[in-house]
Amino acid sequence: xxxxxxxxxxxxLLKPVSNxxxxxxxxxxxxxxxxxxxxxxxxxxxxxxLTSAGTIPCKTYxxxxxxxxxxxxxxxxxxxxxxxxxxxxVRTLARSAQRKMKIRK
Numbered sequence: 656x657x658x659x660x661x662x663x664x665x666x667x668l669l670k671p672v673s674n675x676x677x678x679x680x681x682x683x684x685x686x687x688x689x690x691x692x693x694x695x696x697x698x699x700x701x702x703x704x705l706t707s708a709g710t711i712p713c714k715t716y717x718x719x720x721x722x723x724x725x726x727x728x729x730x731x732x733x734x735x736x737x738x739x740x741x742x743x744x745v746r747t748l749a750r751s752a753q754r755k756m757k758i759r760k
Contacts, residue, residue: 679723680714686722695731 705711712726
């Protein structure tokens with residue numbers, strides 16, 4: 656019984672923990688690479704524009720921008736829209752029809 660418990664405890668305690676899984680904070684260049692890897696390619700200029708507008712989750716460390724991997728991926732996912740979003744198409748057609756009606760009057 657002791658051997659089983661000892662083996663189970665040592666298996667849990669001696670598991671190597673990678674540093675990468677503990678570190679959630681990444682730099683600007685790492686953020687660009689992460690977004691690109693997950694299908695959201697963008698540029699440094701766009702990231703700077705979004706940070707200055709406060710629309711992308713980031714923090715500063717000294718004068719450097721740092722990002723949370725998790726927050727950045729959640730943010731990127733929330734920026735996407737389904738390709739067949741018909742509600743936007745309907746709104747565009749309605750606006751166009753209203754403009755045409757005003758011109759005819």
